[in-house]
Amino acid sequence: MKKVNIYFNRWFSVAFHYMNLIRNNEDGIPVQIFATHPDIRHMSLQGADVAGTEPALEGIEYVQFCVDFCRRNEIDIFIPRLHMMDIALHAAMFDAIGTKVLVCRDLDLLEMILDKGKFYSKVKDSGIMEIPDYHVVDTAEQFKAAYEDLAAKGHEVCFKPTETEGGLGFRIINNSRSPIEELFGYVTQHISFDEAYRVLSGVDSFPALMVMELLEGYEYSIDCLADENGRLLAAVPRRKDNGRLRIMEHIPELENIAKRVAETYQIPYNYNIQMKYGGGVPKLLEINPRMSGGLHVSCLTGINFPYLAVKSALGGEVQPAEFAGDILASHIEQPMIMRIHDESAITDSVN
Numbered sequence: 001m002k003k004v005n006i007y008f009n010r011w012f013s014v015a016f017h018y019m020n021l022i023r024n025n026e027d028g029i030p031v032q033i034f035a036t037h038p039d040i041r042h043m044s045l046q047g048a049d050v051a052g053t054e055p056a057l058e059g060i061e062y063v064q065f066c067v068d069f070c071r072r073n074e075i076d077i078f079i080p081r082l083h084m085m086d087i088a089l090h091a092a093m094f095d096a097i098g099t100k101v102l103v104c105r106d107l108d109l110l111e112m113i114l115d116k117g118k119f120y121s122k123v124k125d126s127g128i129m130e131i132p133d134y135h136v137v138d139t140a141e142q143f144k145a146a147y148e149d150l151a152a153k154g155h156e157v158c159f160k161p162t163e164t165e166g167g168l169g170f171r172i173i174n175n176s177r178s179p180i181e182e183l184f185g186y187v188t189q190h191i192s193f194d195e196a197y198r199v200l201s202g203v204d205s206f207p208a209l210m211v212m213e214l215l216e217g218y219e220y221s222i223d224c225l226a227d228e229n230g231r232l233l234a235a236v237p238r239r240k241d242n243g244r245l246r247i248m249e250h251i252p253e254l255e256n257i258a259k260r261v262a263e264t265y266q267i268p269y270n271y272n273i274q275m276k277y278g279g280g281v282p283k284l285l286e287i288n289p290r291m292s293g294g295l296h297v298s299c300l301t302g303i304n305f306p307y308l309a310v311k312s313a314l315g316g317e318v319q320p321a322e323f324a325g326d327i328l329a330s331h332i333e334q335p336m337i338m339r340i341h342d343e344s345a346i347t348d349s350v351n
Contacts, residue, residue, distance in 0.1 A: 134213070230266025233320050249326040
């Protein structure tokens with residue numbers, strides 16, 4: 001049986017787990033996994049059979065690098081993270097060489113999802129789920145007005161860039177901070193309004209920020225699997241508990257939100273809906289049109305999200321999947337000897 005060649009461009013360290021989940025698939029399909037990253041010692045590359053460095057390029061030049069890599073290594077499936085929008089924009093270049101790209105091809109939708117401000121506005125109009133009170137600002141005076149409006153409504157306030165990943169740039173406004181205690185304590189996400197306003201006032205404008213109500217309830221990541229047409233096949237709500245504990249549990253209102261998102265936006269393959277409760281109501285934080293950082297934990301339900309997306313992209317039949325009951329999970333560090341990749345096997349592809 002011919003091996004299926006699968007390529008990951010620059011991913012997070014957890015891609016190590018995605019690669020192994022695909023490799024150890026339940027159908028016994030043989031795969032060969034390729035990966036590139038600027039750092040040849042990056043942890044994600046430890047899950048690859050063949051790995052190499054990638055250049056610091058953007059736009060069409062980066063896309064051309066990926067196309068050349070896929071052509072020379074006869075890649076069947078490309079699972080991108082870095083420069084996803086540029087890759088989606090030029091998906092036809094991959095079609096021309098026979099490489100299937102696991103990316104949302106609805107460019108307007110993808111652009112909107114990647115900009116939280118635009119997406120919140122669209123979700124608010126659709127009414128398919130609740131969103132926090134928020135303002136999008138790009139000047140210090142707008143920031144001040146947004147903060148005062150939210151505070152007047154009784155909200156604790158936080159802010160983060162409209163275009164970012166994970167917790168980058170997230171701050172909580174806390175006017176009761178003790179700078180001396182923080183100096184001797186852990187690095188914190190808290191900042192006073194005066195300090196934030198002073199920093200933002202130092203420039204005429206800045207990249208757009210979302211200033212929003214701080215939600216204090218449980219936060220859930222709903223890992224979703226859909227076919228290439230966006231038909232929902234699986235959804236697993238996952239939340240952090242104390243310390244390293246993670247809980248996958250059936251929450252009907254969150255599962256219904258996943259269904260409505262799928263029906264409305266038809267996002268293909270793997271994606272993640274982040275919700276957080278406020279006043280007993282789940283409210284949207286963001287949608288990531290890719291595998292989430294904790295997806296490998298959700299796979300403990302028995303649903304192999306990364307492989308089933310690959311199987312669907314290859315034209316295989318994937319049935320809707322559910323998990324039986326709630327699962328409590330955790331993790332511990334496991335030391336390992338790093339494997340040094342031989343880049344000579346793909347030298348032509350990365351030069």
